[in-house]
Amino acid sequence: DADVTQTPRNRITKTGKRIMLECSQTKGHDRMYWYRQDPGLGLRLIYYSFDVKDINKGEISDGYSVSRQAQAKFSLSLESAIPNQTALYFCATSGFSNEQFFGPGTRLTVL
Amino acid sequence: GEDVEQSLFLSVREGDSSVINCTYTDSSSTYLYWYKQEPGAGLQLLTYIFSNMDMKQDQRLTVLLNKKDKHLSLRIADTQTGDSAIYFCAEGGQGNLIFGKGTKLSVKP
Numbered sequence: 001d002a003d004v005t006q007t008p009r010n011r012i013t014k015t016g017k018r019i020m021l022e023c024s025q026t027k028g029h030d031r032m033y034w035y036r037q038d039p040g041l042g043l044r045l046i047y048y049s050f051d052v053k054d055i056n057k058g059e060i061s062d063g064y065s066v067s068r069q070a071q072a073k074f075s076l077s078l079e080s081a082i083p084n085q086t087a088l089y090f091c092a093t094s095g096f097s098n099e100q101f102f103g104p105g106t107r108l109t110v111l
Numbered sequence: 112g113e114d115v116e117q118s119l120f121l122s123v124r125e126g127d128s129s130v131i132n133c134t135y136t137d138s139s140s141t142y143l144y145w146y147k148q149e150p151g152a153g154l155q156l157l158t159y160i161f162s163n164m165d166m167k168q169d170q171r172l173t174v175l176l177n178k179k180d181k182h183l184s185l186r187i188a189d190t191q192t193g194d195s196a197i198y199f200c201a202e203g204g205q206g207n208l209i210f211g212k213g214t215k216l217s218v219k220p
Binding site: 042100105 | 152208
């Protein structure tokens with residue numbers, strides 16, 4: 001079984017809809033991250049959490065919110081999706097070594 | 112702010128060596144990483160180097176670190192078509208990782 005799972009893997013939605021992307025991990029890591037990937041822009045950090053009570057904004061947090069429901073779960077929400085949020089979204093986890101383990105990604109399309 | 116730069120594309124012939132270069136700005140980075148992303152997949156850690164090392168070799172992979180110039184390179188010997196992917200350089204200390212934009216490696220038969 002995969003250590004970091006993301007659901008859904010693909011999602012098409014309309015402008016203005018609320019969307020939640022979920023991430024679960026079985027690695028026992030305290031640190032979790034959400035990134036988005038756009039062609040030519042690499043990975044940009046949206047939010048990160050170093051433990052259940054810790055939430056931090058990343059480089060591009062506007063338009064997004066997160067919830068750390070448990071050590072193993074970190075969800076990303078788009079309260080009112082817009083077309084320029086169309087991207088590939090990755091969840092990652094890390095322990096103290098800072099090596100990050102990535103989920104398979106969620107491809108989100110906002111029409 | 113912290114930045115990691117790498118060229119966007121590299122094309123090589125099968126059997127040749129590939130060298131992917133990266134420059135970074137944060138001299139306090141403890142580790143430097145190379146991640147590989149195959150089409151349709153997430154990122155997988157390929158290798159990493161501790162900041163007090165100059166070189167690390169792992170089978171076909173050689174990582175060179177020039178800390179003075181803040182330059183990191185990844186050499187893939189005997190490049191195969193299965194090495195075609197996007198390669199990300201990343202730097203990190205105690206906090207988050209900063210990723211480069213990725214170098215797309217194309218391997219021609």
